[in-house]
Amino acid sequence: MSVSQYIQKHEERMVEELTSFLSIPSISSMPEHKEDVHKAAEWVAESLQSAGLEHVELVETEGHPIVYADWLHAEGKPTVLIYGHYDVQPAAPLDLWNSNPFQPEVRDGKLYARGATDDKGQLYLHIKAMEALFDERGELPVNVKFCIEGEEEIASPNLPPYIEQNEGKLGADAVVISDTSFIEPGLPALCTSLRGALALELSVKTANTDLHSGVYGGGVPNALHSLVRLLDSFHDETGQVAVEGFYQGVPEPTELLKEEVAQIPFNEEQTLKDLGLQSLYGEEGFTFQERTGIRPTLEINGMAGGHHEEGFKTIVPSEAHAKISCRLVGEQDPDEVYRQIEGHVRRYQPTGATANMKKLITAKPVSLDSSDPMIQKAADAYEEVYGTRPLFPKEGGSIPIVENFSRVLQAPVVLMGFGLPSENLHAPNEHFHLENFTKGIETVATYLKSLS
Amino acid sequence: MSVSQYIQKHEERMVEELTSFLSIPSISSMPEHKEDVHKAAEWVAESLQSAGLEHVELVETEGHPIVYADWLHAEGKPTVLIYGHYDVQPAAPLDLWNSNPFQPEVRDGKLYARGATDDKGQLYLHIKAMEALFDERGELPVNVKFCIEGEEEIASPNLPPYIEQNEGKLGADAVVISDTSFIEPGLPALCTSLRGALALELSVKTANTDLHSGVYGGGVPNALHSLVRLLDSFHDETGQVAVEGFYQGVPEPTELLKEEVAQIPFNEEQTLKDLGLQSLYGEEGFTFQERTGIRPTLEINGMAGGHHEEGFKTIVPSEAHAKISCRLVGEQDPDEVYRQIEGHVRRYQPTGATANMKKLITAKPVSLDSSDPMIQKAADAYEEVYGTRPLFPKEGGSIPIVENFSRVLQAPVVLMGFGLPSENLHAPNEHFHLENFTKGIETVATYLKSLS
Numbered sequence: 001m002s003v004s005q006y007i008q009k010h011e012e013r014m015v016e017e018l019t020s021f022l023s024i025p026s027i028s029s030m031p032e033h034k035e036d037v038h039k040a041a042e043w044v045a046e047s048l049q050s051a052g053l054e055h056v057e058l059v060e061t062e063g064h065p066i067v068y069a070d071w072l073h074a075e076g077k078p079t080v081l082i083y084g085h086y087d088v089q090p091a092a093p094l095d096l097w098n099s100n101p102f103q104p105e106v107r108d109g110k111l112y113a114r115g116a117t118d119d120k121g122q123l124y125l126h127i128k129a130m131e132a133l134f135d136e137r138g139e140l141p142v143n144v145k146f147c148i149e150g151e152e153e154i155a156s157p158n159l160p161p162y163i164e165q166n167e168g169k170l171g172a173d174a175v176v177i178s179d180t181s182f183i184e185p186g187l188p189a190l191c192t193s194l195r196g197a198l199a200l201e202l203s204v205k206t207a208n209t210d211l212h213s214g215v216y217g218g219g220v221p222n223a224l225h226s227l228v229r230l231l232d233s234f235h236d237e238t239g240q241v242a243v244e245g246f247y248q249g250v251p252e253p254t255e256l257l258k259e260e261v262a263q264i265p266f267n268e269e270q271t272l273k274d275l276g277l278q279s280l281y282g283e284e285g286f287t288f289q290e291r292t293g294i295r296p297t298l299e300i301n302g303m304a305g306g307h308h309e310e311g312f313k314t315i316v317p318s319e320a321h322a323k324i325s326c327r328l329v330g331e332q333d334p335d336e337v338y339r340q341i342e343g344h345v346r347r348y349q350p351t352g353a354t355a356n357m358k359k360l361i362t363a364k365p366v367s368l369d370s371s372d373p374m375i376q377k378a379a380d381a382y383e384e385v386y387g388t389r390p391l392f393p394k395e396g397g398s399i400p401i402v403e404n405f406s407r408v409l410q411a412p413v414v415l416m417g418f419g420l421p422s423e424n425l426h427a428p429n430e431h432f433h434l435e436n437f438t439k440g441i442e443t444v445a446t447y448l449k450s451l452s
Numbered sequence: 453m454s455v456s457q458y459i460q461k462h463e464e465r466m467v468e469e470l471t472s473f474l475s476i477p478s479i480s481s482m483p484e485h486k487e488d489v490h491k492a493a494e495w496v497a498e499s500l501q502s503a504g505l506e507h508v509e510l511v512e513t514e515g516h517p518i519v520y521a522d523w524l525h526a527e528g529k530p531t532v533l534i535y536g537h538y539d540v541q542p543a544a545p546l547d548l549w550n551s552n553p554f555q556p557e558v559r560d561g562k563l564y565a566r567g568a569t570d571d572k573g574q575l576y577l578h579i580k581a582m583e584a585l586f587d588e589r590g591e592l593p594v595n596v597k598f599c600i601e602g603e604e605e606i607a608s609p610n611l612p613p614y615i616e617q618n619e620g621k622l623g624a625d626a627v628v629i630s631d632t633s634f635i636e637p638g639l640p641a642l643c644t645s646l647r648g649a650l651a652l653e654l655s656v657k658t659a660n661t662d663l664h665s666g667v668y669g670g671g672v673p674n675a676l677h678s679l680v681r682l683l684d685s686f687h688d689e690t691g692q693v694a695v696e697g698f699y700q701g702v703p704e705p706t707e708l709l710k711e712e713v714a715q716i717p718f719n720e721e722q723t724l725k726d727l728g729l730q731s732l733y734g735e736e737g738f739t740f741q742e743r744t745g746i747r748p749t750l751e752i753n754g755m756a757g758g759h760h761e762e763g764f765k766t767i768v769p770s771e772a773h774a775k776i777s778c779r780l781v782g783e784q785d786p787d788e789v790y791r792q793i794e795g796h797v798r799r800y801q802p803t804g805a806t807a808n809m810k811k812l813i814t815a816k817p818v819s820l821d822s823s824d825p826m827i828q829k830a831a832d833a834y835e836e837v838y839g840t841r842p843l844f845p846k847e848g849g850s851i852p853i854v855e856n857f858s859r860v861l862q863a864p865v866v867l868m869g870f871g872l873p874s875e876n877l878h879a880p881n882e883h884f885h886l887e888n889f890t891k892g893i894e895t896v897a898t899y900l901k902s903l904s
Contacts, residue, residue: 027763029762029763029764030762030763031762089765090759090761090763090765092759092761096661154763154764155764181667195666197666197766199764199766206729207727207728207729208727208728208729209548209727209728209876209879209880209881210878210879210880211727211879212849212877212878212879213749213751213753213777213779213878214647214649214779214847214849214850215633215744215847215849215873215877216727216744217744217749217751217777217779218734218735218743218744218747218748218749218751218779219732219733219734219740219743219744220727220729220732220733220734221729221731221732221733222733222751222752224683224752224753224754224755224774225683225687225751225752228680228683228684228752228755229684231676231677231680231684232680232681232683232684235677275659275660275661275663275668275672276659276660276661277658277659277660277672277673277804278804278806279673279803279804280671280672280673280804281671281672281673281674281802281803281804282670282671282672283670288671291670291671292667292668292669292670292671295670296670297665297669297670299665299669299670299674299677299768300674300676300677300680300757300758300769301665301676301758301759301764301765301766301767301768301769302676302757302758302759302760302761302765302767302769303676303680303755303756303757303758303760303772304755304756304757304760305752305754305755305756306752306753306754306755306775307542307544307753307754307775308754308755308756308773308774308775309542309544309754310481310482310483311479311481311482311542311606312481312606312607312651312753312775312777312812312813313541313542313753313754313775313878314649314651314753314777314878315753315754315878315879316751316753317752317753317754320755321760322676322760323758323759323760323764323765325665325669325764325766327665327666327669327670350733351731351733352729352730352731352732352733353730354730360764361764395666395667397664397666397667397766398666398766421667424661425664425667426662426664426665426765426766426767427661427662427663427664427767428661428662429661
């Protein structure tokens with residue numbers, strides 16, 4: 001049976017399997033879900049085994065396990081390493097979900113669940129592509145290795161050393177990752193640039209306890225006022241990041257790059273409508289595509305202090321916390337940017353407040369060469385299945401591990417995404433279009449055959 | 453038996469009773485504690501009854517009940533109305549308490565529990581004063597009415613209409629309230645000025661859902677950035693409130709007032725040490741006592757947005773909320789200040805963000821005449837029991853109901869506090885010095901006898 005016939009015949013079962021994968025709340029950042037994360041790792045290992053892969057291994061780490069598997073009988077043929085992650089983001093705020101994030105539900109051709117598009121759905125389609133290829137020809141067209149982690153959403157603390165120590169075992173002619181998005185429905189993308197990342201926590205402390213605002217209000221420092229002032233100082237009036245030195249290493253976009261970025265279709269009106277926004281906002285002098293693709297950012301991702309729950313407490317808060325992340329480009333180094341922010345916080349630290357910082361995540365920016373044959377053949381495969389040749393956008397997101405794979409294995413990384421930008425990744429009502437699940441299986445199979 | 457002998461003999465039992473009162477988690481702002489609040493009301497009613505008061509009544513309201521009781525057999529003698537509240541603040545954050553806030557514990561002569569000083573301890577000493585007076589003389593020296601509410605911590609929504617409708621029933625020659633503090637241990641205070649209050653919630657909304665900061669970061673408005681910018685605009689560099697019109701109606705402090713305020717003892721070094729502060733902070737050109745006593749303020753009491761729990765979510769938050777309160781003085785009107793803040797928010801509303809406000813609490817500032825004989829006799833009573841004549845400070849806090857009592861009943865309000873400023877009211881480890889519980893009973897009894 002051909003791969004496409006096989007997919008058609010087994011689609012229902014494959015979606016059921018994905019549903020059971022998505023039912024495991026493998027939230028890597030929450031200690032209370034540690035067992036669930038392990039369960040998801042075992043689930044992946046079993047599904048690799050039953051798809052026909054060999055040497056399936058659960059590699060325990062100090063955190064969550066890495067799943068390895070391979071099939072290396074295509075003598076003289078190239079080797080492809082497939083990477084993905086089985087861990088997911090937290091699901092909160094739960095009240096904004098229309099269905100339970102861990103009881104997947106198909107509505108209107110979309111499978112709703114935490115992790116549906118990021119990354120369980122996009123990972124599982126690779127495993128199903130192997131199954132279909134084995135069915136079609138009794139073997140795989142190329143050598144294949146799987147290296148699947150459970151810590152992508154917590155910045156992969158244990159995968160980089162594993163890659164360094166297993167350079168030989170993981171060696172490949174291309175690393176294939178499906179954890180990115182199409183430009184829009186029907187228009188695939190092979191991302192050729194990823195922004196780097198730096199995530200940190202910034203805390204402010206004033207008194208040793210919250211104080212009554214009637215008794216002390218107006219006379220003592222307020223931790224929330226202090227944090228608000230600090231946070232507000234991070235951007236100037238033009239939307240630029242006001243941290244000294246921040247733009248060092250950020251390349252001035254060339255006319256060619258600007259043209260390339262401008263080619264990515266973008267419908268402002270539709271975007272505003274989809275996101276429920278009144279207007280876009282960002283650094284003056286740059287387009288939306290530039291701001292989100294090739295410019296660095298500093299965003300507050302979360303913040304809390306004082307009494308913010310139900311009811312009202314007339315207190316002067318003594319503590320306040322913010323979580324901040326930067327997207328980095330060009331030669332920006334996350335550790336250097338962290339030091340710049342530390343300097344900024346020291347300079348702007350408000351009277352009577354002590355600020356503390358904690359580094360959470362770092363990832364260097366990555367640039368890939370779109371003319372590499374391994375990437376061009378992926379474009380051919382998309383074109384064959386979708387009837388449209390993909391674009392090569394600069395993605396705003398960060399997949400920290402891409403830099404490690406690229407550097408250690410000295411292999412091109414093929415960012416073969418099957419998500420859509422509207423699929424609410426990291427947000428309530430995350431979903432995955434099932435059309436791209438099945439077409440994804442076909443595209444991956446087509447790609448591997450073309451490398452043979 | 454004299455009042456002081458009675459107190460000595462029954463002290464242990466009285467503290468046990470107060471302990472059982474404090475064990476009821478009567479948090480008026482939390483709907484899940486509605487039954488507890490009712491239980492506390494019943495507890496107060498029973499204790500008034502058993503102390504010898506008559507016409508004990510539980511007045512149901514749309515919220516929590518008012519407890520009324522009286523004893524009106526002192527013909528030709530003045531009438532005193534005693535007000536207090538049996539509801540308490542929420543206890544969070546629980547992890548900062550050294551003992552359970554609702555399992556009272558005596559340590560080092562202090563009774564630790566939520567509500568110990570605010571206001572259950574200070575209320576209960578009045579009830580025990582009645583008991584001691586009945587024991588001493590078989591009757592009370594003056595006519596006494598009790599009007600105790602359970603909604604003080606949620607800004608007394610139902611008491612003002614009750615006062616208006618029961619002007620005759622509540623009529624008195626003085627209203628006595630024990631819900632304020634000494635200046636310091638051994639130095640009592642009869643507060644003669646209370647700041648007004650305005651509390652509100654300010655929310656900002658941008659997109660219809662949180663967005664992935666990798667995909668959209670830098671290109672769309674961030675609700676936390678917007679709220680941070682708005683909040684930071686509320687104060688200028690000198691610590692003044694930057695809301696247009698805010699200082700209208702704020703009297704320029706006269707030299708006399710400044711002198712009076714300066715008389716309130718204040719040890720900066722000790723305060724910094726007690727509160728664990730590096731430095732004080734406030735409006736330039738004013739002392740700590742002025743800033744906290746006679747100047748208006750705007751404080752952020754709580755704030756939250758985005759992912760602030762454990763773990764990290766790379767999102768652009770679409771919603772953020774802040775709770776804000778102002779302390780008002782002189783002729784400042786809370787409703788007018790609310791409109792000024794609305795205007796400020798409209799003017800400073802950041803691009804792409806929609807700000808919404810909700811009024812939570814309003815209270816007008818109050819000024820009392822310290823030369824009133826009902827207040828001077830209270831000072832005499834303190835002097836007799838404590839050996840020190842009290843000062844007449846301007847309190848920074850707000851007791852919204854004082855203005856209602858004063859206006860409707862046309863009676864002087866005697867703010868006869870027995871708390872200490874260090875007793876952590878509204879904060880973890882709230883406590884009440886038991887010395888002031890027993891001396892408070894004696895002071896109240898002495899005061900009422902002096903009015904006879």
